[in-house]
Amino acid sequence: MRRRARGFSLVELLLALAMGLVxxxxxxQVVIDSRATHASQQAAMSLQDDARFVLGKIIQDIRQAGMFGCLATGFIENAPPAFDRPVSWSGGAGAKSLTLVTADAGNESGKPDWTVLSDCTGSAQAYTGNSPAPAPGEIRFALRQVTYTFEAGQLKVSTPAAPAKAVLVDNVQAFELGFGLAAKPASLQVVRYDAAPADASLIRSVRIQMTLRDPSGRVKAQTYSVVAALRNQLG
Incomplete structure (x- = not known):
């Protein structure tokens, strides 16, 4: 006696198709979510790398601002007016800038803006550009002036030798400066922060807050904050 072959009913077939589709x-969806998470992590890492590079460069210059050698500025003959204000700033409707007169330890700008030749005992002379060869017992200190400018969503850098502003980083949403001030010129302790202090000689540190955004919108805008002390002001 032959048995009749039994197949799938239409309901069973539809149910199997529905389960397979689910x-x-x-x-x-798991793959899509995984890719989106990876993309957002990559975007966040990219913003962190940009912030680390830019802020690290600025911090290094802030720490060495006003370092004109082994003698105080008052002992340096022919010192340019810029030496009296190693940290300066400006801010307008569309741009903000921070200008530093700092040690050119790595000879980053090629020819220095100034060179101080000193015997570190009581004699020092400032020269524009390079100085003559040091005599026995003398030391040369290379100095440069660097300006960081925030404008049109970019942070740029320029020097007197290279006045054309070079872009350090794009997609900058905000760039804020605060200056840590001492109560009096003889004091080292920071008592308050001010965005535009009246007396630059009281500046002991600089606080930077920078917000970077991801142009593709894969991650929220990230804000980074650092404080750098002026080593020459702290002894």
């Missing part, structure tokens, strides 16, 4: 859609 599984495929679920797997696809």
């Amino acid at each position: 599984l495929v859609l679920g797997g696809s």
Whole structure:
């Protein structure tokens, strides 16, 4: 006696198709979410790398601002007016800038803006550009003036030798400066922060807050904050 072969009913087939579709859609969503998470992590890491590079460069210059050698500025003959204000700033409707007169330890700008030749005992002379060869017992200190400018969503850098502003980083949403001030010129302790202090000689540190945004919108804008002390002011 022959048995009749039994196949799938239409309801069973439709149910199997529906379950398969759910599984495929679920797997696809997991892959999509995984890719989106990876993309956002990569975007966040890219912003962190940009911030680390830019802020590290600015911090190094802030720490060495006003370092004109082994003698105080008052002992330096022919010192340019810029030596009296190693940290300066400006801010307008569309731009903000921070200008530093700092040690050119790595000879980053090629030819220095100034060179101080000193015997570190009581004699020092400032020269524009390079100085003559030091005599026995003398030391040369290379100095440069660097300006960081925030404008049109970019942070740029320029020097007197290279006045064309070079872009350090794009997609800058905000760039804020605060200056840590001492109560009096003889004091080292920071008592308050001010965005535009009246007396630059009281500046002991600089606080920077920079916000970077991801142009593709894969991650929220990230804000980074650092404080750098002026080593020459702290002894």
